[in-house]
Amino acid sequence: MNADRIYTARRPLLVEALTALALIAVPFVLPFFDAAPNTVNRILVWGLFGIGFDILFGYTGLLSFGQSALYGTGGFVAAYLLTRAGFPHVITALVIGMVAAAVVGYLVGLVALRRTGIYFAMITIAIAEVFFFVEFNPLSEWTGGENGLPGVPTPSLDLGFAQLKFTTGWALYPFLAACYFIGIVIALRVVRSPVGAVLRAIRENPLRAAAVGHDIHGYKLTAFVIAAAYAGFAGGLLGVMQAFMPPDAFMFETSGQLVMQTAIGGRGTLFGPLVGASVWLFLQDFLQSTLNLGATWKLVLGLVFVVLVCFLRQGIIGGLRDLYGLVRGKRRAEAPVVPTVPTPRAASGTSMPAHELPNGHTGPVLLATNLTKHYGGLAANEDIDFRVDAGEVRGIIGPNGAGKTTFFKMLTCEVPPTAGKIVFKGRDITGKSVTDVCQLGLTKSYQVNQLFNRLTVRENVAIAALAALRGKFRLDLLRGLSRVEGLEERVEQTLALVNLTQRRDTPVAELAYGEKRRLEIGLALASSPSLLLLDEPLAGMSPRERVETVELLKSIGKGRTMIVIDHDIDSLFELAERVTVLQEGRVLVEGTPDEIKRNAAVQEAYLGGVNGVH
Amino acid sequence: MITWANFGSQLFNGLALGALLALIASGLTIIYGTLGVLNLAHGAMFMLGGYAGYLAWQSSGSFLLGVAAGTLALGVLGIVMERLVIRYFYARPHEDQLLVTFGLAIVFVELVRWYFSSDSKTVQAPALLQGITNMGFMFYPTYRLAVVGICAVALLVLFLVLYRTRLGMIVRAGIEDSVMVDSLGINIDRVFMVVFGIGAMAAGFAGFINAPIVSLAPEIGEQILVQTFVVVVIGGVGSFPGAVLGGLIAGEIISLTSMVNPGYAYVMLFAAMTLVLMIRPRGLLGAKGRE
Numbered sequence A: 001m002n003a004d005r006i007y008t009a010r011r012p013l014l015v016e017a018l019t020a021l022a023l024i025a026v027p028f029v030l031p032f033f034d035a036a037p038n039t040v041n042r043i044l045v046w047g048l049f050g051i052g053f054d055i056l057f058g059y060t061g062l063l064s065f066g067q068s069a070l071y072g073t074g075g076f077v078a079a080y081l082l083t084r085a086g087f088p089h090v091i092t093a094l095v096i097g098m099v100a101a102a103v104v105g106y107l108v109g110l111v112a113l114r115r116t117g118i119y120f121a122m123i124t125i126a127i128a129e130v131f132f133f134v135e136f137n138p139l140s141e142w143t144g145g146e147n148g149l150p151g152v153p154t155p156s157l158d159l160g161f162a163q164l165k166f167t168t169g170w171a172l173y174p175f176l177a178a179c180y181f182i183g184i185v186i187a188l189r190v191v192r193s194p195v196g197a198v199l200r201a202i203r204e205n206p207l208r209a210a211a212v213g214h215d216i217h218g219y220k221l222t223a224f225v226i227a228a229a230y231a232g233f234a235g236g237l238l239g240v241m242q243a244f245m246p247p248d249a250f251m252f253e254t255s256g257q258l259v260m261q262t263a264i265g266g267r268g269t270l271f272g273p274l275v276g277a278s279v280w281l282f283l284q285d286f287l288q289s290t291l292n293l294g295a296t297w298k299l300v301l302g303l304v305f306v307v308l309v310c311f312l313r314q315g316i317i318g319g320l321r322d323l324y325g326l327v328r329g330k331r332r333a334e335a336p337v338v339p340t341v342p343t344p345r346a347a348s349g350t351s352m353p354a355h356e357l358p359n360g361h362t363g364p365v366l367l368a369t370n371l372t373k374h375y376g377g378l379a380a381n382e383d384i385d386f387r388v389d390a391g392e393v394r395g396i397i398g399p400n401g402a403g404k405t406t407f408f409k410m411l412t413c414e415v416p417p418t419a420g421k422i423v424f425k426g427r428d429i430t431g432k433s434v435t436d437v438c439q440l441g442l443t444k445s446y447q448v449n450q451l452f453n454r455l456t457v458r459e460n461v462a463i464a465a466l467a468a469l470r471g472k473f474r475l476d477l478l479r480g481l482s483r484v485e486g487l488e489e490r491v492e493q494t495l496a497l498v499n500l501t502q503r504r505d506t507p508v509a510e511l512a513y514g515e516k517r518r519l520e521i522g523l524a525l526a527s528s529p530s531l532l533l534l535d536e537p538l539a540g541m542s543p544r545e546r547v548e549t550v551e552l553l554k555s556i557g558k559g560r561t562m563i564v565i566d567h568d569i570d571s572l573f574e575l576a577e578r579v580t581v582l583q584e585g586r587v588l589v590e591g592t593p594d595e596i597k598r599n600a601a602v603q604e605a606y607l608g609g610v611n612g613v614h
Numbered sequence B: 001m002i003t004w005a006n007f008g009s010q011l012f013n014g015l016a017l018g019a020l021l022a023l024i025a026s027g028l029t030i031i032y033g034t035l036g037v038l039n040l041a042h043g044a045m046f047m048l049g050g051y052a053g054y055l056a057w058q059s060s061g062s063f064l065l066g067v068a069a070g071t072l073a074l075g076v077l078g079i080v081m082e083r084l085v086i087r088y089f090y091a092r093p094h095e096d097q098l099l100v101t102f103g104l105a106i107v108f109v110e111l112v113r114w115y116f117s118s119d120s121k122t123v124q125a126p127a128l129l130q131g132i133t134n135m136g137f138m139f140y141p142t143y144r145l146a147v148v149g150i151c152a153v154a155l156l157v158l159f160l161v162l163y164r165t166r167l168g169m170i171v172r173a174g175i176e177d178s179v180m181v182d183s184l185g186i187n188i189d190r191v192f193m194v195v196f197g198i199g200a201m202a203a204g205f206a207g208f209i210n211a212p213i214v215s216l217a218p219e220i221g222e223q224i225l226v227q228t229f230v231v232v233v234i235g236g237v238g239s240f241p242g243a244v245l246g247g248l249i250a251g252e253i254i255s256l257t258s259m260v261n262p263g264y265a266y267v268m269l270f271a272a273m274t275l276v277l278m279i280r281p282r283g284l285l286g287a288k289g290r291e
Helices: A014-033 A037-059 A067-082 A090-112 A117-136 A173-191 A194-204 A206-211 A216-242 A252-265 A272-290 A294-311 A315-334 A404-411 A434-440 A457-470 A487-497 A513-526 A543-557 A569-575 A593-598 A600-607 B004-035 B042-060 B063-084 B094-116 B142-164 B166-183 B188-210 B220-235 B240-260 B262-279
Strands: A156-158 A163-165 A366-375 A378-388 A393-397 A419-424 A442-445 A531-535 A562-565 A578-583 A586-591 B132-134 B139-141
Touching (some): A037 A194, A037 A216, A037 A252, A067 A117, A117 B094, A117 B220, A173 A194, A194 A206, A194 A216, A206 A434, A252 B094, A272 A315, A294 B094, A366 A404, A378 A404, A393 A569, A404 A442, A434 A442, A442 A513, A513 A543, B004 B139, B004 B166, B004 B188, B004 B220, B042 B063, B042 B188, B042 B220, B063 B188, B094 B220, B220 B240, B220 B262
Parallel strands (some): A531 A562
Antiparallel strands (some): A366 A419, B132 B139
């Protein structure tokens, strides 16, 4: 079972079925081990709470320490409705609590997601603390302050012929188990949807996820709202389970415990929080009542947690997976290894449609005028006029520090120009975002590989292709990845183009350098741009790899418009129809390769420092 | 009822709290700036400093010894922590660093709870600084007044270390680009250890200085940590002047709001942080491009 793979499931409902079986078996098996039903119920609530959090932390890579705010919000809204407002229907109240938490989550996310990394962690902690104080003071009339809200009723279902009452202990278990099951089924669909794939991409490399055309802020906010909804519903269940909504749901400790349980069980697995909660709560019971450790149990758990984070990075589930992989790997190693040398295949050329040019569009694909970039007093680019026509393959050369990479960064809108204008397909794109520009059909492959490292080759390409097929933001949360029309063909075509078909299921981390370079180009190709920029595609390659890659680029260049930067001038002259030479941030000369070779100024620029000899 | 005297004393309370927050936040921020690790155990270390000082103060009766013990014990703890745990996390993702320091914070808090119990402990200010000072326009507790001065001196010392010594120059260069510093032939590894020690000492020092104002309890670090985060977000991560400015702003917001309604102190603090994030996401004095 590997929930972190985007392409799963030869048996698509296996995980769901096993979960259902396990949940049904629990009340028949666990009583033999003297497990307290209340502990089991609490584990389910924590597990459900954690499913949403794992989508946020494990899948999207956003570590929030503020989930208690949403847990408390959902819990108190539901509890308030059921107690003070006299609302009769428990399940509806839980859903309303969930919606309230999601709305609050949206607002909180707007603030917290303005920054990433540690800033995000710090801001979520601060927000959670605010909620705690608001609950205790300004809102205490509604929330009961430090007394909480007692008297939360338990749910019952009227089936017409019979009334199902879920009270406490094992009698409440079926209700909680059903909630957990629905929660996990929905979450499994979400992580297997195109959105789930994009979330992983954001975790692995947010910069590239944005550059291939995904609106990463929108997707992060989506993950945050999903986590909030799960938290809100679980918060409501807490009140139902205890017949009392405790104010400590809002405490920072709640967030902390959730984070720790998820890390203990294994992040990015969906089931990790449940496993972590089981370890946590059973260990707590054991340390407290069997070993009589009293309050010291938390010290022991803290130590266990630190050791676990140090040595078992992916938690218990991750550890088991590695163990399983090790055992299987050994067995596989005994079998004769079939050499998997990728056989170069004739690329299928232009079968992949590029972004169409608008009807009646004539003139250049790209027109940059007066483009200038200053960094403080340093002029990286000065007054560059540049034009590329449809179908052209243009080369750019220039000595180190000539401003080639800065020039590319301005064209793809990674950095805004100090002055000047960029027109792409007749549209002014100056000041747009990388994401929007990629969606319009202009993208680049990077000088230093920017890949999604823990994903496979096929998944990498799929993420770029998804942006082209679905647009920059779409909430197809419940659609299977295989249902995205044209995805499979596009991924296969791209893999064939860059000659990685046989390596499709290899994680990026295991690729050879040359293969990574080809994948880097593949990521840019998969969005089928109408203008493809290649920043030093040959950098760091061996002479043989260069020859192969030049052939590859030639076949890619058929029917495409490309601009290529490289230091390998011979290869570039072979590829490009026209070449622009940059020197000290300005255009030195432009012409066909032959013209460039004969140009005195170019020879001087490259030989350098011999200007005295005339 | 808000009187001028009340307003004046709250203003000073804010100054005392702000100076303390500035000191703690500068420790946190130079550690993050140099090592790239956000230390979630910083609040717990503040609390440990208070308890370490308390032990020395109780057995000797000397406040100065308490200060020294709180500071030095935390310096040692910081170095040990860096050598045994933190340095293995430099190459790991931020999330792992957050998780492990969070775990350490829990261990520290629970250790103290186990050894000292959950009951709060009070430290008396030294005789010289007890009582009330007549400032002409109002009366104000002498010790709190002294705290402003003590923290100002400590911040000055930190400033001198950071801006007037070779080590400080390396640290500030490391905040800009630690890889570059390393390739210049400077042993960045040792610098990291020292920086972590200095940051821990600042927390420990503040922990004991604060003890006569707010009595010691195992959980006091948590609240201070949250306030410190707001300080750092407002001031800008990695910026020493930002930590000082942010500390004073946060201190005044908390005190002045408390004068009107203590329940809204955090709401106002949060509103200020949100405002800064909206108009200047990198913080008031933060360097551009740092995440």
